[in-house]
Amino acid sequence: MDFKPYVLMLFGNALLTTLISAVVVAVILLREYRPTIQRLKQERRTRQR
């Protein structure tokens, strides 16, 4: 096996870009939307009961 670290850097950075964007979006969803979503879900459950 002939490991080429620079090739890992090329495709690793491409993957890292997607991972960073995913983490940034996940943080926004969790911090800015999740509390409202949880509250709405709770309200719906209460109404159903």
Added chain:
Amino acid sequence: MTITLTIFVAVLAAYVLVAAGLARLIKNRDDFYVMGEQGSTLLLVGTLAATFLSAVTLMGIAGISYSEGPLVIGALGSFGAWIGTLIAVVWIGRKMKAMQCRTMMDFFDRRFNNKWVSVVALILMVIGLLGYGIIQLIGAGLVLAEIINVPFPVIIIAFTFALMVFCSLSGMYGVVYTDTMMFFTMLAIAFVISPMLIDQASLESMRDLGERLPGYWTLAGANGRTFSWSISQFLVWILFFACTPALVSRVFPAKNDFVILKVAIIGVFFAPALQLMVYMAAAAMQVIQPGIEPADRAMIVGFMDHTNPALAGLGLAGLMASIMSTASTLFVLTGFALARDLYEKLFEKQVSEKRSVLLGRVSQIIVSIIVCVIAIARPAGIYWISIYAGSIFAVAWLPTIVGAMKWRRMNSAAALACMLVGSISFVLLGELERNALITLPAGLDSLMIAFALGTITLIVMCLVRSPSRYELDRFEEMKSQRMSEITIGRFLQQDSTGATLIREYRRVWLVLLTVVVIATALWGFFFVRLGL
């Protein structure tokens, strides 16, 4: 009529027809400038990716990938561009959208309410957009003229006529819809033509290129570039892309925050996907046909000589798309700057909705004529301006925008000083270096020094001068404006049960996970085949 000329005419006609058909959607100024904020995920991903992939990728960087190796720019320089794009969308664009900005100039006007700041920002924007756009149009137009054997002035007149129709008849609608059409031709280059060329060459032969051209699969490349050069490329591209109006303004037509978040994931995935597939295909061309001169024609030779006629036509359409999508965005923003930011706001003209749209259309026609004349005449000055044009946003705008968004002490004097010091020192250093009067240390770019000087000036000015009451109020107001709150409010207004909001929230998670899986599979495959 040759097949290439037929494709050229047909593709232009298709774009013009679509843009003309969209003109009926323009009812008011919001429709003209931000598509009435009705941009969907597909449209915004299309316009973002199409604007991102310019002729520089298909020709210039593909040429470097062909002759020196795909890692030379791809591994760090392009990585900076991808991260810069993410910053432009998810941070700067999203924040400006929350502030209800229709153009980036709105941000400067609202944050500082200072005519000098607005005038300097506007001048820099027009120089930056036109200088960068025209030089791309000239460079790619010359190549296209040679391929389809049509005189260069005819190509430029045809392009600018098409751009005039997109931009003046249907404003942002025309640009976004045609960009999305162009995005599909670019996808065909990346995911149909490039894999075919890679398959023709075979991944094993591509991997063995390192034996024929030592350093081909390294960061230094076959020409042995220094590590500091690669680092400087990363910094230059991240600074350039983070606040270029061409990318930031793609967010303004978004329907809601969920669209922006999905664009941040999908659009930012397509930035490396489109580029790296092209760079890999350029490396494949080194196996298939070594010795192409000049190297920046490698991909064009690949389309024309190593695929079937239908795919060659598609490749040509993709090349045209890469020129036009970037140019249309740059020119539509210049037209907006003239009509909205200069005439309506700086001259404080009160105009009706109808007159505002008319004004926008007239300014697009004026911009098209100016572009056409300069591109055909090709004065020496435009080449000089182009050296500095694109990067002016990085040195002059980026520190100002970041300071204005994050620092309470930020004031108009600091903004003005930062923009002037950043841009003037950039040009001055560049000229001194170009004329061999100074030599910058290896890996240090004049852009980085100018960026640092502008930032230091900004910090000093903020420390010595206090912000006005207006600036403090705007800062507090800006902090309270959040895209998420606006979106939640709108969704709950339409559906008080919250079912639609919950569904959209879940969709973003689904998109996020799907794209992560696709990216892992795609880049993992290439690494296993080429890196092990």
